[in-house]
Amino acid sequence: MPAAVLVPIVMREQPTVLLTERTMHLSTHSGQIAFPGGKADDEDADPCATALREAKEEIGLDASFVQVLGFLPHYTTGTSFMITPVVALLEPGFTLTPNAYEVADVFEVPLEFLMNPTHHRRHAFEWQGVRREWFSMPYQDESTQRFIWGATAGMLRNFYRLLSA
Numbered sequence: 001m002p003a004a005v006l007v008p009i010v011m012r013e014q015p016t017v018l019l020t021e022r023t024m025h026l027s028t029h030s031g032q033i034a035f036p037g038g039k040a041d042d043e044d045a046d047p048c049a050t051a052l053r054e055a056k057e058e059i060g061l062d063a064s065f066v067q068v069l070g071f072l073p074h075y076t077t078g079t080s081f082m083i084t085p086v087v088a089l090l091e092p093g094f095t096l097t098p099n100a101y102e103v104a105d106v107f108e109v110p111l112e113f114l115m116n117p118t119h120h121r122r123h124a125f126e127w128q129g130v131r132r133e134w135f136s137m138p139y140q141d142e143s144t145q146r147f148i149w150g151a152t153a154g155m156l157r158n159f160y161r162l163l164s165a
Contacts, residue, residue, distance in 0.1 A: 001039060001080055001081050001082065002039070002040040002047075002050075002081075002082055002084070003037060003038055003039045003040060003050065003081045003082065003083045003084070004037050004038075004040060004044075004047035004048070004050035004051040004054070004083065004084040004085075004086055005034070005035035005036065005037025005038075005051055005054070005083055005084075005085050005086065005155070006035055006036045006037055006051040006052065006054070006055045006061075006066070006086050006088055007035055007072065007085050007086060007087045007088065007155065007159065008035070008036070008055070008061070008066070008088055008089075008090045009087070009088065009089050009090065009111060010090045010092060010108055011089050011090065011091060011092060012092060012108075014110055014111075014112065015110075015111040015112075016108035016109060016110055016111060017108065017109050017110075017111055017114055017156075018036075018059075018090065018106065018107075018108050019033050019034065019035065019106070019107060019108070019109060019146075019148070019152070020033070020034050020035070020036055020058060020059060020098070020103045020104075020105065020106050020107075021033055021034075021103070021104045021105040021106075021107070021146075022034055022102065022103065022104065023100075023101065023102060023103065023104045024104070032149070032150060032152070033146055033147065033148045033149070033152055034151075034152050035085070035152060035155070036051070036054055036055035036058045036059050036061065037050070037051050037054045037055070037058075037083070038050070038054040038057075038058075039081070041053070047071065047084035047086055048068055048086055050084075051084075051086040051088075052066065052086075057099060057102075058098070058099050058102050058103050059096045059097070059098050059099070059103060059106050060095070060096050060097030060098065060099075061090075061094060061096060062094060062095075065090050065091045065093065065094040066088045066089070066090060067088060067089045067090075067091070068086060068087070068088045069087045069088055069089060070086075070087055071084055071085060071086060071087065072085035072087060072155060072158050072159055072162065073085075073158055075151055075154055075155050075158065077150075077151045078132075081151075083151065083155070085155045085158075085159075087159070107141065107144075107146070109139050109141075109146070109148070113137075113139060114137060114139075114148075114156050114159075114160070115159070115160050115163060115164075117160065117164075119137050119138075119139075120135055120136075120137060120153075120157055120160070121135065121136045121137070121138070122134075122135060123135070123136060123149075134149060134150055134153065134154065135149065135153040135154055135156075135157050136148060136149035136153050137149070137153050137156060
């Protein structure tokens with residue numbers, strides 16, 4: 001199933017990555033830390049259109065603050081989503097209005113933290129005879145422990161590998 005996410009880098013003095021925490025009642029990926037994004041609609045011209053539409057729907061991000069840079073490699077999830085990560089710069093000054101049905105919280109994590117491999121933890125377990133592996137990037141801000149894992153951590157790890165190549 002085609003999908004796209006926005007990998008939004010906020011151009012602060014120290015750049016950050018804007019992430020969301022999904023609400024607990026959603027049928028897929030509930031409570032997880034995620035990039036704004038989702039399934040492609042037939043009306044979407046391309047992955048950029050999907051990512052920008054979803055960012056507007058989920059967090060109220062106005063596309064006039066977004067400068068798309070390019071794409072990361074496709075990421076396929078265990079739930080059969082084929083995600084195109086759309087990397088973009090966000091000009092500070094935007095106002096966000098999270099969709100309370102989908103988004104429990106919106107927050108920023110320093111890009112420097114996410115691109116530091118000492119914060120990339122590898123996990124593995126066996127389930128129904130298949131070995132599963134994933135990354136996590138636990139992050140503690142002033143008040144909240146954030147557990148970034150799964151597809152979001154995997155895409156961030158791909159971003160790290162691209163930047164360090």
